[in-house]
Amino acid sequence: MNLFKSELRRILRRRLTLIFGIVMVVGVFAVATVYGFSSSTGPSEDDLAQAQAQADEMNAEFDECVADEEFFDSPEWEWAQEDPSFEGMSQEDRCDMFIGSYDYTAEDFLWTYTFVFAEESLLVLVGIAIVAGLVLMLLSSSAIGAEWSSGGMSNLLVWHPNRMRVWGVKLGAACVVCGAAVLALLALAFGLLYLVAATRGEIGTLDSVWWGDALETLGRTVVLTVGMTVLGASLAMLGRHTAIAGGVIAGYLVVGDMLVGIAGMALKMPFPDRLSLYTWVMAWIEGRMELYDQTSESIDSMPDVMVITATDAGLLLGGIILGFALLATWAFQRRDVT
Amino acid sequence: MPPIIEISGLRKTYSRAFRQPHHALDGLDLEVAAGQVHGFLGPNGSGKTTTLRALLGLIRVDGGTMKVFGEEVPHRLPQVVSRIGAVVESPQFFKHFSGRLTLQLLAESAGVSKSRVEEVLEQVGLIEAAKASVKGYSLGMRQRLAVAQALLKQPQLLILDEPANGLDPAGIHHMRELLQWLAHSQGVTVVVSSHLLSEVQQLCDSMTIVSRGRRIVDGKVADIIAGHSSASLSVRFPDAASLPEAVEALTGAESGLTAVVDRGRLVVAGAPEPAWVTKTLADAGIYLSELRTETKNLESVFLELTGTAPVPGRTVQIGQSVEVPPPAAQGGVAVDVEVEEGVQR
Numbered sequence: 001m002n003l004f005k006s007e008l009r010r011i012l013r014r015r016l017t018l019i020f021g022i023v024m025v026v027g028v029f030a031v032a033t034v035y036g037f038s039s040s041t042g043p044s045e046d047d048l049a050q051a052q053a054q055a056d057e058m059n060a061e062f063d064e065c066v067a068d069e070e071f072f073d074s075p076e077w078e079w080a081q082e083d084p085s086f087e088g089m090s091q092e093d094r095c096d097m098f099i100g101s102y103d104y105t106a107e108d109f110l111w112t113y114t115f116v117f118a119e120e121s122l123l124v125l126v127g128i129a130i131v132a133g134l135v136l137m138l139l140s141s142s143a144i145g146a147e148w149s150s151g152g153m154s155n156l157l158v159w160h161p162n163r164m165r166v167w168g169v170k171l172g173a174a175c176v177v178c179g180a181a182v183l184a185l186l187a188l189a190f191g192l193l194y195l196v197a198a199t200r201g202e203i204g205t206l207d208s209v210w211w212g213d214a215l216e217t218l219g220r221t222v223v224l225t226v227g228m229t230v231l232g233a234s235l236a237m238l239g240r241h242t243a244i245a246g247g248v249i250a251g252y253l254v255v256g257d258m259l260v261g262i263a264g265m266a267l268k269m270p271f272p273d274r275l276s277l278y279t280w281v282m283a284w285i286e287g288r289m290e291l292y293d294q295t296s297e298s299i300d301s302m303p304d305v306m307v308i309t310a311t312d313a314g315l316l317l318g319g320i321i322l323g324f325a326l327l328a329t330w331a332f333q334r335r336d337v338t
Numbered sequence: 339m340p341p342i343i344e345i346s347g348l349r350k351t352y353s354r355a356f357r358q359p360h361h362a363l364d365g366l367d368l369e370v371a372a373g374q375v376h377g378f379l380g381p382n383g384s385g386k387t388t389t390l391r392a393l394l395g396l397i398r399v400d401g402g403t404m405k406v407f408g409e410e411v412p413h414r415l416p417q418v419v420s421r422i423g424a425v426v427e428s429p430q431f432f433k434h435f436s437g438r439l440t441l442q443l444l445a446e447s448a449g450v451s452k453s454r455v456e457e458v459l460e461q462v463g464l465i466e467a468a469k470a471s472v473k474g475y476s477l478g479m480r481q482r483l484a485v486a487q488a489l490l491k492q493p494q495l496l497i498l499d500e501p502a503n504g505l506d507p508a509g510i511h512h513m514r515e516l517l518q519w520l521a522h523s524q525g526v527t528v529v530v531s532s533h534l535l536s537e538v539q540q541l542c543d544s545m546t547i548v549s550r551g552r553r554i555v556d557g558k559v560a561d562i563i564a565g566h567s568s569a570s571l572s573v574r575f576p577d578a579a580s581l582p583e584a585v586e587a588l589t590g591a592e593s594g595l596t597a598v599v600d601r602g603r604l605v606v607a608g609a610p611e612p613a614w615v616t617k618t619l620a621d622a623g624i625y626l627s628e629l630r631t632e633t634k635n636l637e638s639v640f641l642e643l644t645g646t647a648p649v650p651g652r653t654v655q656i657g658q659s660v661e662v663p664p665p666a667a668q669g670g671v672a673v674d675v676e677v678e679e680g681v682q683r
């Protein structure tokens with residue numbers, strides 16, 4: 001327990017933790033601010049009057065066009081006359097085609113966006129959690145990588161020779177920090193978005209169905225971020241350097257995933273999407289994912305469907321993470337620390 | 339009392355790509371008795387650090403047994419580690435933490451009280467610098483921090499790998515006093531590996547000399563020096579002209595004796611005792627102006643034993659030096675036995 005507390009403190013006292021913490025909080029505020037500025041419940045009196053004026057002008061022009069047979073003779077409409085269909089049309093059709101048939105209303109000239117909390121907040125929250133998860137993965141791998149590269153690990157092992165305990169405690173501390181940070185960020189983001197919706201948008205109906213769905217999705221996302229933390233820490237443990245862990249993760253997400261995808265396509269494998277890690281991550285978060293087989297030979301048969309449930313995705317992702325964690329454990333147990 | 343540290347037949351082999359495997363430790367033995375300052379001496383690459391790392395469970399070994407406080411290590415290390423304070427070669431710390439925080443985290447992790455941190459900072463003279471981050475520490479300050487860390491849990495066994503490394507003269511002096519105080523009035527057993535032979539001579543009660551991963555000799559520092567110093571006499575005369583006469587007089591009187599003229603003095607080896615020399619010379623009508631007994635210091639014993647004594651025009655290569663010693667010690671094993679007997683006497 002003492003060791004756990006000191007490891008928690010070790011993570012929290014790092015400068016990188018402070019920097020990342022500030023960046024994440026500022027990021028959440030920035031997202032909320034963007035929504036706050038772009039959302040509005042309705043146009044102001046001025047905007048409405050201006051839009052109405054614009055609509056009136058357009059409608060007037062249409063009326064003018066219908067009334068005046070020579071409307072299109074002026075040089076500015078030359079381009080309309082060159083249209084092959086122009087000759088055969090009645091004046092009204094011409095006006096309809098080249099000016100617009102509508103009875104324009106003010107709405108046609110107003111672009112208002114209303115942030116509806118019940119409909120949009122979940123996606124934003126999941127996005128925030130995933131970005132936070134990536135940041136925390138970096139943080140946890142740095143906590144372990146820096147300990148190796150600074151030589152602090154051998155000091156610690158001289159005090160605590162039970163390596164399994166040290167590794168378990170370090171991993172536990174990283175997970176606790178990660179879980180707590182993501183939950184705190186989600187709470188902050190939830191509060192801010194709710195505030196934005198209440199003041200400059202709509203809240204919508206937050207019934208028990210919404211809550212059930214939201215909690216399930218967010219819960220799975222939080223589990224995913226903790227898994228990412230474990231992965232980051234394991235890779236740092238294996239590579240004994242932060243940069244190695246960061247490089248492997250970034251390298252796979254950017255290049256590796258693409259290469260695997262290309263290989264899958266080259267092999268004409270059905271459902272090439274299932275080779276992408278992103279597919280499985282999406283399936284895990286959304287709870288269900290359907291892949292369609294476009295490579296299907298026969299034209300009239302419906303494309304085959306492959307369904308990935310959250311359980312499938314959880315097993316696969318969990319397996320990958322567990323695999324790396326076990327590998328790290330094994331390597332740490334046997335390794336000469338110098 | 340049983341020894342605090344007992345190591346026997348320790349082996350560690352590093353396999354190297356495309357080359358012969360390298361035996362860093364080749365059946366090393368080490369015994370350290372309680373309440374002593376024990377010096378662990380050997381040339382570069384002889385396996386001192388490797389031994390200490392193995393003892394602390396940082397590296398795996400390929401053979402041999404180790405016991406600390408009578409407990410098998412590394413297997414039972416968790417049970418005894420709270421009584422061991424250690425510094426391994428050139429200690430490194432997380433650079434952005436202050437010295438104090440570094441110690442506090444360790445203290446907290448093992449349930450050592452916070453006030454102890456201040457005590458050890460005081461003991462190693464780091465109080466002033468405790469707030470600064472380790473990044474800005476000099477080599478000597480890092481070394482002090484490392485020693486502070488080793489002292490933190492009030493260990494009964496203190497293992498220090500080259501503690502004098504990077505310390506200034508005042509620091510070395512202070513360290514020596516501290517270690518001797520710990521050993522002699524606090525009953526702490528101290529193991530110190532060092533390159534500074536004079537340092538070991540001044541600091542340690544007993545010592546073990548290793549070379550190429552093997553023990554060459556161990557015992558009390560004084561015994562080892564005495565056992566290997568074929569004490570010679572340096573004799574001077576008022577008149578250099580009497581030198582050849584004196585050589586004649588002495589070699590004529592005793593058969594096993596050698597007398598060599600060296601830089602205006604006579605170096606006599608194998609004489610029964612100084613009084614005999616004075617008498618023999620006086621009988622021959624030669625009067626001396628100075629007679630001194632010359633004992634070898636640890637340095638020459640060390641160089642002899644480890645075979646790293648310089649040969650003119652050749653640099654001693656690490657690990658290649660040893661073809662264990664000439665006449666002074668009749669082969670490594672023999673010396674080992676001889677000195678162990680010496681200790682029992």
Ligand SMILES: Nc1ncnc2c1ncn2[C@@H]1O[C@H](COP(=O)(O)OP(=O)(O)OP(=O)(O)O)[C@@H](O)[C@H]1O
Binds near residue numbers: 360362389427
């Ligand atoms: N990680 C390693 N890989 C390969 N060889 C190693 C490793 N660590 C040590 N050695 C070898 O083991 C031998 C003993 O090294 P060690 O560090 O124990 O020497 P030492 O007695 O502490 O030397 P010094 O007095 O210079 O500190 C050396 O020959 C070294 O080359």
Ligand SMILES: [Mg+2]
Binds near residue numbers: 386387388427499
């Ligand atoms: Mg060394």
